[in-house]
Amino acid sequence: MSLLVVGSVALDTVRTPFGMVEDALGGSAVFFAAAASTHTPAYVVGVIGDDFPRDKLAFLEERGVDLSGLVEEVGESFRWAGEYSYDLNSRETLETRLGVFADFKPVIPPAARQCPIVFLGNIHPQLQIDVLNQMDEPRLVAADTMNFWIEGERSALLDLLERVDLLMINDEEARQLAGVPNLLKAARWIQDRGPDHLVVKKGEHGSILFGKNDLFFLPGFPLEDVFDPTGAGDSFAGGFLGYLGSRDHWDEDTFRRAMVYGSVAGSFAVERFSIDRFRTLSREDVAERVRDFKRITTFEVELEHV
Numbered sequence: 430m431s432l433l434v435v436g437s438v439a440l441d442t443v444r445t446p447f448g449m450v451e452d453a454l455g456g457s458a459v460f461f462a463a464a465a466s467t468h469t470p471a472y473v474v475g476v477i478g479d480d481f482p483r484d485k486l487a488f489l490e491e492r493g494v495d496l497s498g499l500v501e502e503v504g505e506s507f508r509w510a511g512e513y514s515y516d517l518n519s520r521e522t523l524e525t526r527l528g529v530f531a532d533f534k535p536v537i538p539p540a541a542r543q544c545p546i547v548f549l550g551n552i553h554p555q556l557q558i559d560v561l562n563q564m565d566e567p568r569l570v571a572a573d574t575m576n577f578w579i580e581g582e583r584s585a586l587l588d589l590l591e592r593v594d595l596l597m598i599n600d601e602e603a604r605q606l607a608g609v610p611n612l613l614k615a616a617r618w619i620q621d622r623g624p625d626h627l628v629v630k631k632g633e634h635g636s637i638l639f640g641k642n643d644l645f646f647l648p649g650f651p652l653e654d655v656f657d658p659t660g661a662g663d664s665f666a667g668g669f670l671g672y673l674g675s676r677d678h679w680d681e682d683t684f685r686r687a688m689v690y691g692s693v694a695g696s697f698a699v700e701r702f703s704i705d706r707f708r709t710l711s712r713e714d715v716a717e718r719v720r721d722f723k724r725i726t727t728f729e730v731e732l733e734h735v
């Protein structure tokens with residue numbers, strides 16, 4: 430097992446202009462593991478309440494995801510409800526019921542401490558640090574965060590950043606974290622605080638990879654039918670890190686390709702509610718979309734004519 434993810438395992442109620450689901454499988458760790466499992470099975474550490482319908486998780490286990498680090502506690506499972514606007518670009522959180530997630534103290538089982546890749550989903554930065562303190566020298570530490578922690582737990586977040594190799598956040602969060610409106614300056618500010626790599630996601634407008642000496646822009650994959658954007662970011666992380674986990678040698682080109690696999694995973698996630706699109710997703714479906722991506726993003730030019 431080469432990938433560890435620590436994050437939420439949730440029951441989501443989501444309303445979009447195209448329909449609604451109630452208590453559907455969600456949470457950062459779930460979207461991450463579903464997307465990563467196309468490349469590399471992940472090890473999930475999280476918590477559910479005793480009301481959680483465990484049969485909803487069978488699909489992940491079929492895909493090789495290890496759920497032995499998913500603890501069941503007495504109480505209510507984490508529930509989140511949200512509603513999307515007509516163009517799906519903004520959403521309102523209608524409800525966040527933390528339940529057993531409020532007292533979540535991640536314990537990494539011995540078998541998972543040697544995972545070379547760790548994804549710290551969006552939880553309290555001190556808990557993210559606690560996870561790292563339990564790990565044996567991972568090769569790559571990736572993390573997500575959100576405005577709530579940037580505002581309220583800045584000092585712990587800056588301590589965490591020193592130990593993160595790859596931060597994956599959206600453009601608004603990058604600007605807020607760095608306190609500068611220019612994205613390139615914000616990226617430099619963040620990289621100066623620890624992460625060698627930074628991925629800035631811009632929803633349907635694509636994503637940017639800031640490497641040590643590399644800068645790479647990728648558009649969002651153009652889709653005619655977007656159904657439910659929930660979990661796109663965590664699926665992006667799963668596709669990205671799942672791809673890295675399937676490769677021994679990493680250079681800047683590997684990271685660029687990981688961006689494509691991340692973006693492809695995000696694009697599949699939004700085509701259905703919850704993780705439903707991953708249920709039927711094959712490696713060939715992924716490969717075909719990667720090929721399409723290449724076709725729409727490359728061009729030839731004879732430099733002497735430029």
Ligand code: AMP
Pocket residue numbers: 437439440441454455456457508509525551552658659660661662663
């Ligand atoms: P995203 O669309 O990438 O922001 O991810 C949405 C997922 O994050 C949903 O499945 C929610 O269950 C989960 N989620 C929402 N709020 C939180 C929170 N405060 N902490 C952890 N997970 C959350």
